[in-house]
Amino acid sequence: MNETPRANRLHIAIFGRRNAGKSSLINALTNQDIAVVSDVPGTTTDPVYKAMELLPLGPVVFIDTAGIDDEGELGALRVQRSIDVLNKADMVLLVMDSGTGISEYEMDLARRCREKKLPLLVVLNKADAHPVPTSFLEEVITRLETDPVLVSAKTHQGIGDLKIAIVRNAPSQWDDQTLVGDLVREGDTVVLVVPVDLAAPKGRLILPQVQTIRDILDHDAMAYVVKERELKASISTLNKKPDLVITDSQAFLKADADTPLDVPLTSFSILFARNKGDLATLVAGAKAIDELKPGDKVLLAEACSHHRMEDDIGKVKIPRWLRQSVGGDLDFQWCSGPRFPENIEEFKLIVHCGACTINRREMLSRIMRAQEAGVPIVNYGVCIAHIHGILQRALSPFPELQEVLKDN
Template identity: 65%
Template sequence: MQDTPKGSRLHIAIFGRRNAGKSSLINALTNQDIALVSNIPGTTTDPVYKAMEILPVGPVMIIDTAGIDDVGELGALRVEKTMQVLNKTDLAVVVIEPAAGLTEYEQNIVSEVQKRKIPLVGVINKIDQFNVSVDLIKKWNEGLGLNLLPISAKTRQGIEELKRLIITSAPEEWEGTPIIGDLIDPGDTVVLVVPIDLAAPKGRLILPQVQTIRDILDHDACSVVVKERELKEALENLHRKPRLVVTDSQEFLKVAADTPDDVLLTSFSILMARHKGDLETLTAGARAIDKLKPHDKVLIAEGCTHHRQADDIGRVKIPRWLRQTVGGELEFDWVSGGSFPSDLSQYQLIVHCGACMLNRREMLYRLSVAREKQVPIVNYGLLIAHVHGILRRALSPFPLAQMLLDE
């Protein structure tokens, strides 16, 4: 991959009524004609994503949404999709169109954004077409509790100021905990065990592996990458023991057997559980596996829509391991990509992927829904370690998570 992945970008979503100029604003922000612009209301029907850079924030994902005032049966579905974008929004921009003024639509979306504690920027667009007085801006500011910025997406008036406002409003902790950097010191050696699947394209590693290598280098440590069959020899050839061994979860048993007990061990998936979500919540979900009974219902959620192999981890291996653990049949449902059900009451367990293709806010949202419905949720790596009886060992870099296993 040559570009920053979607899940590692600050997600900035643009909200407003139809024809408020949301798509024009995205074109102005990106300095490209990437969003379809028309005077016909409802031109944008589905969320549209555009990757760009806003320095010094860095890589961002701009999301264009359908109008929050869309009408009709299809319009209601579009509004629902627009509201779902909030689940992944790190920073919201609400656009007001002067001709219609401040309406309940803007008030409702601002209220929802503020309720979710999402940083918010408000703009008044089309000032090249409408004379917006200082008194009117003050009135709207008071009505929304914002400091609205007058702009023209068409003439680019105020766009640079808007970019500066986005920079200063962006949340500082949106990326979360480093993948591995806070677990190592400069000069440490980390051994990464990377099995090469026969179906894997030449010259390519999976995203969590690449991101872990980069984080190790960013923290001035040394990364040694081997396949599972070469791990034992690689450890013997090192002049000193590595700080940490990180493996693909599916090779946990062999890697655990070859790694000395005094060397910390975990998996890429468990690192992602902490980086993208909440390791303690997902560890508690691993404990719930032992409470499953035959015929219980399990949801398996994947953040991407990858091409599935014959022995796919989510469709084949995990269901097989869970059936073996339970000693009977289970019912499984699968969702992938951006799909995640709001009604989780029918499930006794949720099994989630490492979420490398989701941004952190969306993963935290999914965890919050599971907690609210009191449905245990675990991720692939934690589940695999648990069913193979080495979860405590796999959590050795994380003492707090280990303590949860004793409660």
């Protein structure tokens, strides 16, 4: 469980006013002193992430945020960073001091959760310090539209009840997006084309490859891993044709040439586009590649902050292929890590990585932000396949997307 990637964990965000006991609650839930606790308001200044196991849910990430009532210019920035956490949260715990009333801050957060369809639990903390009137409980149910849970982070009173409430209210489908399991059957053979280049850590496979192999094995199929130059020979040695070929997007042309036409072919990046986001929207965005003109602004977004290698896929290869497609230079900008630009409306196209290091809710949030700004967005694998003229082939495992391709 400790090795489960953060992106695959249920993200539980803790919100509340300053000194409501958010950090203390995380310490009580985890039974560890992982969050700084102080009577001084505003101790937590930036979101703090803690990965742990919460049975029976399994691996989760608790996110401790700054007070939603923080003040001043700096406080407003802290509040905005806290609100941004809603884009990656799977559920929200709204912590309130049981001795205070409902303010505009709690009402605003509850409204935001409803808009994002986020499960919300109201946690009335410090229940050991003063009794909670029935009238206040009824007010919480009426105004915040959820049943509150009474706890004391100090004495651990009600913490067990809160864990049960988290289990019961967790989104039932937060982690049921399979990578490849619905594309294979028991006993199928899947050939994985895995180039070993400068970007591949020595002695290891990269995260998308590892997760895909695990999903294949979890669904009782067989994974056959080869380098791109070995694909054709490896297929010829099999007793029967493979049921699916999955390639690194950078090797699309080679894999397309060496894979029999009656064998479905796709890429790791496209699988992650489906797993973490909305593949249909990303495919529809590919049309914008053909409409680019020299000088247009293009954003290349990566969810992780990796050390860029020579001939890097996002920094060098995709820009080179896009320039060749357009027939001129483009104004490229890059972003990496958890921060996504605010000014995306100025771009003609967003090209996003496979998003293997962020969770599905955050990736969907980025897609929705692009849609709201009217900016087409594609995924690395979709972009590369489209530029090389093999997008239809790369989407062969997904017949439901053929109509989207016709529209393009």
